[in-house]
Amino acid sequence: MNGHRHPALTRPPLFRRWLLWVGLGESVGFLAPTLAEFVTSDLPAANVPALVAAGAVEGAVLGWAQAHVLRDAIPALSRAAWVGGTAVAAAFAWFIGLLPSTWAAVWSAWPTGLVVGAAAVAGTLLLASIGFAQWLELRRHLARSGWWILGSAAAWCVGLGVFFAVATPLWQPGQPLPLIVAIGVLAGILMAASMAAVSGLVLVWLLGSQPADRTRTDPEQVESAR
DSSP, X not given: OTTOOOGGGGSSOHHHHHXXXXXXXXXXXXXXXXXXXXXXXXXXXHHHHHHHHHHHHHHHHHHHHHHHHXXXXXXXXXXXXXXXXXHHHHHHHHHHHHHHHHTHHHHTXXXXXXXXXXXXXXXHHHHHHHHHHHHHHHTTTOTTTTHHHHHHHHHHHHHHHHHHHHHHHHOOTTOOHHHHHHHHHHHHHXXXXXXXXXXXXXXXXXXXXXXXXXXXXXXXXXXXXX
């Protein structure tokens, strides 16, 4: 780290604040898709649009929680751009995530190789969508900001893995809807915590790796350092 510590790392532990606020923000935000699924359970035509819209709400809440922590680490960060980008990316991620079930009748007739290739592309887009949207703002303030896309994708990969590892064995056919929702909320909280933990570690590393002469508030210097 060239003998330099980013100013944010000298304040109360950044990782702890990120874990608290981002874990809480994602947990609260995830209630929007959960509620949308509950409300549209008997309205198949409205399910996908409702979940995509709820995904935007989830992203906005998550983005706000992240920006709340980042205001100390990166004072020049545009909160509007960060929250708006996260909301749009989250809606896009939900849309991608719903494609397999929505178009099951179409892709089930495809050759295996094509299904695998399409799944790989869709999975990459889903996992990288939020990180890419946030990078569009982050690149103006941090050197090596491209690592955030990969780190965010890894965080969501872990988070979603935790969600399905918890929810899948607990969800059983014939369960009442309130129980299904409760299981989803529990898995969502654990997903949020694990995602926040991984992305928090990436953020601390990224801030700690900034060049010693890095000026966080001057975009022209950021561009030359990238």
